[in-house]
Amino acid sequence: MLIPQLQKLLTTPINQKSRHNRYRFTVIFWYILSLTFAIAYILIGLQKAFSSKYIVSDDAREYISWMYRYINPDLFPGDLIADYFQSVTPIGYGILYKIIAALNIDLILFSKIFPILLGLITTSYCFVLCMEILPVPIVGFIASLLLNQSLCMHDDLFSATPRDFIYPLFLAFLYYLIRSSRFGILIVLALQALIYPLIAFIELLILLMRLFRWQNGQITISQNRKDFILFTASIMIAGIVILPYAIQSSQFGPTITAAVARTMPEYWHGGRFSYFSHNIISYWFDGRDSGFFALISPPQLLLGLLLPIILKFKSHFFLTKELKDEVKLLLQTAIASLIMFFIAHALAFKLHWPSRYTHHTFKMVLAVAAAISIILILDATLRWSRENGKQILIFGTIIILGAGLVFYPSNFSLKVFPKTPYVVGQAPTLYDFLQKQPQNIVIASTSEEADNIPIFAQRTILVGKEYALPIHTKYYAQFSKRMLDLINAQYSEDINQIKDFIQKYNVTFWLLERSAFVPEYIAKNTWLQQYQPAARQAKTKLQNNSLPVLATLINSCTVFETDNLVLLKAECIKFATKN
Structure with a gap:
């Protein structure tokens, strides 16, 4: 009796008739359990978010400041x-953030609590999507569990950036596509194009592929006029929404070419983006920005690769007869993602990083495919055990499998779970001091602590490691020039050079680390090393025991200091030039 009961609980499909009977409770149970794990993961992740006043997601500093x-x-x-x-x-x-600001809600606070809502929406759409493909409730639970684990192993939910919206919107798109809800499709597509346009290209390709049918070894065109109307409307909406954004972002363009990027240390190992690699397999397979299979984890997602094999042997898997034809949408998503991946490589870097077109969608496809594969195999195993009397063995196997899926994040192999990209401001008193200064001040610094000034003090910095994006040429040309001038001035023995620098960039304060005037400070700083020959020349000066002018002015021009930071007033430095 044990196996039949397990089969009824775990692998019995919910058909149209049973949905109105006792099986409704089964659906609710697995759905609530899915939400429970999602909330648990998110709340654990948010513990760090509220551990300090000056804490924010790493990439949020770029977007929210x-x-x-x-x-x-x-x-x-x-x-x-x-x-x-x-x-x-x-x-x-x-x-979205303009509305939040108008409502008088703190922007940083909103960026921390919004993952709760996004996580619940993601989980809900993942669950109902699975029910549309294979109406076995536990499939929705396993898929959402694997997906939430994957999201929490990377900064795909807590980043407080547009990419957090990819998952709920794309899953909603797939769901409405299966349900043939044209209004839902168009609304979600418009939102995707507004918030994360890259994924909208994949959605358009999926809609294009669905205009064609594969029948009897031949490709035929859909005879449904509404399909063409939907695709045309989607193209128009995406164009209307994306075009203003393309124009808006082009003011700092064009994007850098692949040929130029290859000559820049910023695009190699240790640079701002480790895009290129001498390892061709890594470059195409798992490179963070260049590989089509980048950041795919946990390993349980790879069970999704079994689904095509299982479907080749349907006769051995009884439950496949309950699998809806819309399972093909998973394959269509994978194909559309790969097409955009190769197009992005060909047009580098006009369509941003190629991996962005597969990294996110592959996670969702694999999570759903893995859940389906697990349940198809489980059902076949349960049926086999009923015939061969291996009930105890199967029961033990189910317990081990369930424990492995649920408790994987607590495994010793995961050093941190959830992985949250939060950074803690190390100089609260500095932020307070700067907030009391005029709004038009400019702080020059090579310290990484400067990255936190715009978000926590709302004051302008001349440069910052977090903001050193070598993507758009007009922006990065100015940024690089600032960096070269800053390094040259900071380690100069000529006070007139420093004075010219202050005047050129209207610098108000100069933030220095006390350790900035030893050779190791430059030698071990991979960011500074990208700006040559200035970094090399500065290092040589320090190795030759040269004493930069700024080092001699620390005592006389410091207006604020912490353990390792000193803030020099530019007016004092300029005054020193007159003596």
């Missing part, structure tokens, strides 16, 4: 960094 202009339009006047990231922020994402 400039948005304080919504609250105070006078912030960041003439700020190259703020202007650039405002131009590359998707329009829909900017509108």
Whole structure:
């Protein structure tokens, strides 16, 4: 009796008739369990988010800093960094935060709590999508469990950036596509194009592929006029939504070419983007920005690769007869993603990083395919055990399998789970000091702590490691020039050079690390090493015991200091030139 009961609980399909009877409870149970795990993972991740006042997601510093202009339009006047990231922020994402600012909700606080809602929406659409493909409730639970584990192993849910919206929107798109809800498809496509346009290209390709049918070894065109109307409407909506964003972001363009990028240390190992690699397998397979199979984890997702094999041997898997024809949507998604992946490589870097077209969609496809594969195999195994009397063995196997899926994140092999990309500001008193200064001040610094100033103090920095994106040529040309001038001035023995630098960039304060004037500071700083020959020359000077002018002015011009940071007033430095 044990095996039949397990089979009824775990692998019995919910058909149209049973949905109105006792099986409704089964659906609700597995759905609530799915939400429970999602909430648990998110709440664990958010513990760090609220562990300090000055803590924020790493990439949120790029997107949210400039948005304080919504609250105070006078912030960041003439700020190259703020202007650039405002131009590359998707329009829909900017509108969302504009609404939040208008509601008087703190932007950083919102960025921390919004993953809860996104996680619940993602889980819900994942669950109902699975029910449309294979109406066995536990499939929805396993798929959402694997997907949530995957999201929490990378910064795909807590990043406070547009990519957090990919998963709920794309899963919603697939769901409405299966349900033939044209209104739902168009709404979700519009939102995707507004918030993360890259995935909208994949959705358009899927709609294009569905205009064709594979029958009897031949490709035929759909005879349904509504399919063409839907595709045409989708093209028009995507074009209307994406075009303004393309124009907006082009003011700092064009994008850098692959040929030029190959000559830049920023695009190799240790650079801002480790895009290129001498290992061709890594470059195409698992490179973070270049590989089509990048950041695919947990390994249980790879069970999804078994689904095509299982479907080749349907006669051995009784439950496959309950599998809906729309399972082909998983394959269509994978094909569309790969097409965009290779197009992005061919047009590098006009369509951003190629891996963005497969990294996210593959996770969703594999999570659903893995869940289906597991249940098809489980059902076949249960049926076999009923015939061969291996009930105890099968029962033990199910317990081990379930425990492995549920408790995988607590496995010793995962050092951190959930992986949250939060950074903690190390100089709260510095942020407080700068907030009391005029809004038009400019801080020059090679310290990584400068990255936190725009988000926590809402003041302009000249450069910052976090903002050193070598993508758009007009932006990065200015940024690189600033970096070269800053390094040259910071380690100069000529005070007139420093004075010219301050005047050229209207520098108000100079933030220094006390360790900045030893050779190791430059030698071990991979970011500074990208800016040659300035970094090399500065290192040589320090090795020759040269004493930069700024080092001699620390005692006389410091207006604020912490353990390892000193803030020099530029006016004091300029005054020192007159003596």
